[in-house]
Amino acid sequence: DTGVSQDPRHKITKRGQNVTFRCDPISEHNRLYWYRQTLGQGPEFLTYFQNEAQLEKSRLLSDRFSAERPKGSFSTLEIQRTEQGDSAMYLCASSRPPTGEQYFGPGTRLTVT
Amino acid sequence: GQQLNQSPQSMFIQEGEDVSMNCTSSSIFNTWLWYKQEPGEGPVLLIALYKAGELTSNGRLTAQFGITRKDSFLNISASIPSDVGIYFCAGRGTGANNLFFGTGTRLTVIP
Numbered sequence: 001d002t003g004v005s006q007d008p009r010h011k012i013t014k015r016g017q018n019v020t021f022r023c024d025p026i027s028e029h030n031r032l033y034w035y036r037q038t039l040g041q042g043p044e045f046l047t048y049f050q051n052e053a054q055l056e057k058s059r060l061l062s063d064r065f066s067a068e069r070p071k072g073s074f075s076t077l078e079i080q081r082t083e084q085g086d087s088a089m090y091l092c093a094s095s096r097p098p099t100g101e102q103y104f105g106p107g108t109r110l111t112v113t
Numbered sequence: 114g115q116q117l118n119q120s121p122q123s124m125f126i127q128e129g130e131d132v133s134m135n136c137t138s139s140s141i142f143n144t145w146l147w148y149k150q151e152p153g154e155g156p157v158l159l160i161a162l163y164k165a166g167e168l169t170s171n172g173r174l175t176a177q178f179g180i181t182r183k184d185s186f187l188n189i190s191a192s193i194p195s196d197v198g199i200y201f202c203a204g205r206g207t208g209a210n211n212l213f214f215g216t217g218t219r220l221t222v223i224p
Contacts, residue, residue, distance in 0.1 A: 040217075042215055042216055048210045091155050099161065101161050104156045
């Protein structure tokens with residue numbers, strides 16, 4: 001039984017560059033979530049997919065952020081024109097009905113220089 | 114947004130001692146979850162609670178869903194060095210998909 005995986009684990013980029021992260025959920029989980037975590041804080045919700053449909057987006061998800069889950073399996077999160085304030089840990093989680101317990105991946109640590 | 118207050122913010126305890134931490138919300142939740150996070154890793158689910166008053170154990174960990182549905186408690190008995198980490202509470206409201214997280218309790222266990 002494999003857990004949620006994320007790639008890459010670390011990403012260093014220069015301000016203004018675009019970055020893309022990938023998340024592979026637990027195979028039988030149809031729900032997928034993206035969260036962002038900054039130092040000393042708990043994770044904050046960004047967006048939610050049920051199968052391939054993006055059903056909810058947080059106000060934290062600015063226009064520079066876009067997420068996709070084209071076939072209802074893996075998901076990508078892209079950040080365009082990165083800013084220093086985007087530096088954070090980006091976490092992916094997955095779940096399935098009925099309990100909705102969310103299982104997290106190891107995260108992608110983004111550093112914008 | 115929802116505000117979850119977790120206390121204490123940090124704890125330094127001797128190995129073998131019991132630990133208690135709690136989480137309070139300004140809103141009612143219908144699910145409470147407790148996670149542990151170690152440096153550079155994602156949160157790991159420890160315990161899930163679904164009913165007001167529910168008491169659930171997972172090994173040396175015991176968590177309770179408060180009667181008011183606005184709070185939850187986590188106890189760790191006979192702490193060991195590998196209990197070190199940051200413990201987060203998380204709650205989900207009725208009809209909501211996302212979790213709201215507390216600010217975490219950082220636990221240090223002194224051997």
